[in-house]
Amino acid sequence: MSAEVAKEHVETVSAASHAYVVEVGGKLDGQNTIASQPVAGRNTMERPLFEPNVEVRIENLGDTTVENVRLTANGRGNRRSLDAIVSEAFRRYAGKETGLADREKALAIWRLVRDAFYHFNAPELWFEDGTVKSDLYDAIHLLNSYENSGCSCTAIAVARLWEHAGLKTRVWNFATVHWISEVWYDGAWHMLDADMRVFYLQRDNKTIASVEDCIRDRDLIRRTHHYGPFAKTDPKDDAAHGSWYQDKNTGTPYEVASCEPNILSLRPGEAVVYRWDNIGKFHDNGRHVPTRPKFANGKIIYRLPRPLMHEKHTWDSHIIPVTSPWCIVGGRFTGKLVSAGKGGLLRVDISFDRKDWRCLWDSQQDKDPNIAVSLDDAIATKRTNAKYQYWLKVQILKLVSKPEDYRLDDVCIETDVEMNVHASPSLTLGKNQIAYADDTQGPRRVRITHVWRESSENTPPSTPTDGRHADGVLSWRGATDADGDEIVDHWVEVRGDADLRWPLACDLERVTGSGDPRWQAPPGWLNPGETYFWHVRAKDKRGAWSD
Template sequence: MIRLEVRSERPWTDETFFELVAQAEQSVNSEPQAALNPLNRALDESWPRIRESMEGSVPPGWLDCYSPYQWHYRLKPVREQAAAWRKQVEAAGNGPAAPGPRELVREITAPRAEYSIELCGTLDSFNTAQHKPLAGANMMEMPGFQPNVMLAIENVGEQNVVNPRIVVNDQHDWFSLDTLVAEVARPDMPDRDKAMAIFEVFRDNFYHANAPRLWPERGRISSHSYDPIKHLNWYENTGCSCMAIAMAGVWEHAGLKSRVVNFGVSHWIGEVFYDDAWHMFDADMKVFHLRRDNKTVAGIDDCRADPGLILRSHHFGFAAPDNSGYGSFGANSASPYAAPKDHTMALVLRPGESLARWWQDPDAKPATKDNRYAPWEPKYGRGKLVYNPDLSKPWALDGAAWHHNVALFAADGQRPYLHTKQSPYYCELVFPVRSPYPIVGGRIQVAFESSEGGGFYPAVFVSFEGRNWLNVWRGPSNKPSQCDVSLDAFIDTERRTAQCEYFVKIEWLPWDGKALMGIDSLCIETDLALSMRSLPTLRLGRNTVVYRDDTKAARNVRVTHVWRESSANTPPLAPAAAIAPSDNATADSTAPGLRWQPAADADGDAVADYHLEVRARPDMRFPLATNLDRLTFSDKPQWQVPDGWLIPGERYFWHVRARDRRGAWSPWSQIWSFVAGPRQAVASEKPNEVFIQGRQP
């Protein structure tokens, strides 16, 4: 029989429950979903008995914080078994169960270390990207298969580690505005390219869903998400004002003049100045508008003078439906706002402290509770900052912000490891917790040790600023006790703005005499919210991983990567050749029909649709128009270029990729080109009138 232990340290067993657990364990290899379901049902049915056995063993109200399903992840040893079952269930979603997670552990002692990870298989989060509809025509990108599981950085040395960070494949180095701009807007780029590159960062890494809460501050609208680095690392879901203001902040840091406009108190957009004119970019609706020359990005004044520039543009991204458009032409409301730009992802890991980040986690909190976004309810990524110092070491107090009347085992050889220095004066320890991510919950575990007559009133307090303290636990006097308390109610994300720091105070009052009182272990777990899109993500093939930190002294860091691999589906091959117009040919008009060879699929899966891009640059680096970056919504290898976007005699470049019925994308085809033909005269229904194709009304 499996033995089940709860956090109160009181064992609880139930014959029926463990029979189901044993049955689930036997069948999990062949039927993971069938195994997981009875386990969940068993937890639901047994919850009243679990709750009854726990009454009086934990602080009042503690049990109310957890549902039966959450207890599935709080119990030992079923916790580890359940996690393994869940991974198998997820892997089974796109075919046969994938092999178990793979792991790479690196011990790092230098300020910079480079190594590689080979992601094998046929699927990753990029070639299984799905686009799900949200409110209106907004779209949310999510992977069909996510190989990345967890990344942890742990300080296993004796000195603080300053600003440890990891970048994979030179992508998403969003530690600060300096590193962000250096990555996406190189000094040798013309200003128009810098502006577009920064727009793409915001267009591609967010979706419109319940923007983080705004609040008035000295007559201005403010939000943590107005800070570009917070915006990129903390949030995936956001709104128009947050994206426009944060994007403008990055433009300014790149040396470009920018401004933000709120159209009629209904929609915020950003403008950037280059080539002696203002140009409007709408990252929220994933669109920019071209002037009638079909080359120049229009500005707000252009769009006010010619609203058709907005009305003709495709909004909400390449995967949005054909009819995705929007019109907002109201006057600027001139809403004042405060936009800080000083945040970095700075972090100091003390000895015994670690930061773990997950791409997918069952305990991750929903990013929104708005029914408009069901059934694809987005979730925050999940991080955990854990401080678990070895209190027997000489540096055990180095991680404290303050301590009073506390002696070290390393100094006098007496237990507990941190104990009373001089009786009968009170003893106090204050430990700070600082995170570059917003704090959404936590847990404190402290082992108090005391001999008879050792002392009174062991207690734990928390505070956001280190002045006003809230007592979250108080233990018995003169005997050992265990503090194990959740901080979720204290953090209270529903009623507070985002916090990145708090303090934990531990105190006790020693009694006169030689008896000792103190603590033998300490573990502070802090739950963090984060954007999964900001994480250093592995993709198929060889990945170059670079670790850096700013530590001046010696360091000893352990980095752990955990990932999965899957060959459950083989993506289609890239379309092999252009048919019409053939490569380098001249098209018959400014709105030609493009055709290519159908994509082949090694699995025999049918092709569902194609994604096609037509651009003005041979390197395909930046889009020409959102109407020329489209999903075909058809399994036919053809697409009609929309009328009114190409210039006669200009050369254009294009490529295409295919998606199969199981959601796997092919690589892009090679790049082909054509020269736009003449505008065609089309007969009108009115006598003696013709319409010149490509000329907008």
């Protein structure tokens, strides 16, 4: 889909909290143009056909470091602490942060994790001292940097968030075939699988089953649709999952991540850039090629506000730390070397522990005074733990003249990071409530720039109306489309609550794959005499969904 010229909104911040509104026009955004792509097996990956967000840049223009910078759009975009993640889940799916029943807490957290990931290209896991390790076992890292994940990662993340919300949990591992998480509420265990986007109901069609319930009655698994509403129907594959559920939890040990808050602080001259596109840099285990995972590449840019080395300096080395809340996947060091003396050796090294240093550039091998050094080769992104910090050392190793004869101007360090766009301050159609906050004690001068696109190329269809229910057949008045586009698909949700907040059964949230304004609910899921509530969205031929 084409878009109009990018638009921009600039805000200057001088207080610890700052709120403003950004209004997005047009008719399309990332929510009403969602499209599904098959990946591994029946797994699907959803992405928008039109993404209005281009970038958000937060710059420190002041003279002191701005501590713990946060920015949210409509209450979303800050997932850098367990508190923030749990609060967003409650607001987004329960509509409130307090007064929730344990069941509501469990479902809200499960839905947030389920909606943030798809199963494919899972980054590397490895054994060390008898324990499975990965930065993806840290729920904060997982939710901030990655949109692709594996079953163990999502199971452990969901369990960690449940625990933080005060719920009792346990994680099952069936002989390394599959990992799942359970939560305790209403006096029993309940299994919610964020990786396969599934849970199983007991025979009452209301109560979410436990693993042990499924082991006793594997038909609970066999009758259930897996992998979410966009996945194709495959009863044979659904039935096969029943074989995974064994009487014994193999209990593979895994490293319990600390889940420390990921702090973003900006030094004078430093900026963070949220992006919604990518330049092809991501952390991965190298499997499942050629399908590339869905991700965004943002940047942390540090422009030193003064020369790193000049005539008043007499030291022979300088170390610059770089820390990121997101997985680091590349970067670039630039500067201009001015030497008044003859000869000598200036070198730029990188380290990830301040012990082992690797040379990136030296002035004897590269005589060009305009330094431009890629960090990509030094920052490993395959089959290794992800990096969230590094140090650059600029040093004089050999002198023919005095140290003060060297000057290094225009130093800039660009760090490429991998972002999960679900954890970014994304704009949507209409008025967006933006909230900035930091923990700086003292004055600050921060500039925030939003850049986005607007498109009116396609008008979404109207929401289907006049729904009726008879013998499991849902029918509705066909949606109309202002552009005259054909209606080609519908998204049906059947719920047990009038607010339509809580999923009832995985088989009762489906994309029909048809423009026909009717849908036959799968047999056996609707109880006689019960009242159900349902909602339908329509999609036109060019990919726009109704509300």
